[in-house]
Amino acid sequence: MLKIDRATYDAIVAHAKKDHPDEACGVVAGPEGSDHPERFVPMVNAARSPTFYEFDPSDLLALYKEMDERDEEPVVVYHSHTATEAYPSRTDIGLASEPNAHYVLVSTREHGNSDGPVEFRSYRIIDGAVTEEEVTVTDELRSKA
Structure with missing residues (x-):
């Protein structure tokens, strides 16, 4: 189960809506080892595509160095789908390289970047096997780290 605070949930949804019609990530x-998402880090979709996302390699390297210095790990890896449901594509499954991470997908297909609900789902992806998990949104504040 993914337990995520309301502020982080809202920030992920806002990023997905802001970047629509391109995928956000x-x-x-x-x-490390906490399974507690605390520090929201929006990234640039280097592919600038409505059907594919790609972390900029230099930004990703800088993020991993920073996480290493802070004894952190990626607890959630998220991206949006702009025209399809919030379910991992074959490409998403192939790119999933963090066995401890929750892979969150947000679909903006129904309302795009306008007001309205999104589909917000979380998965574990290990060795190509996809397992959907429950998402619990709490009112706890995330760390200001």
């Missing part, structure tokens, strides 16, 4: 880092 990012990471929520947390203390």
Whole structure:
């Protein structure tokens, strides 16, 4: 189960809506081994595509160095789908390289960047196997780290 605070949930949804019609992507880092998402890190979709996302390699390297210095790991890896449901594509499954991460997908297909609900779902992806998990949104505040 993914337990995520309301502020982080809202930030992920806002990023997905802002970048629509392109896919948005990012990471929520947390203390190593904690399974607690704390630090929201929106990233730039280097592909600038409505059907594909790609982290900029230099930005991703800088993020991993920073997480290493802070004893953090990617607890959530998120991206949006702009025209399809919030379910991992074959490409998404192939790119999933963090076995401890929650892979969050946000579909903006229904309302785009306007007001309205999104589809927000989380998965574990390990060795190509996709397992959907429950998402619990709490009112706890995330760390200001």
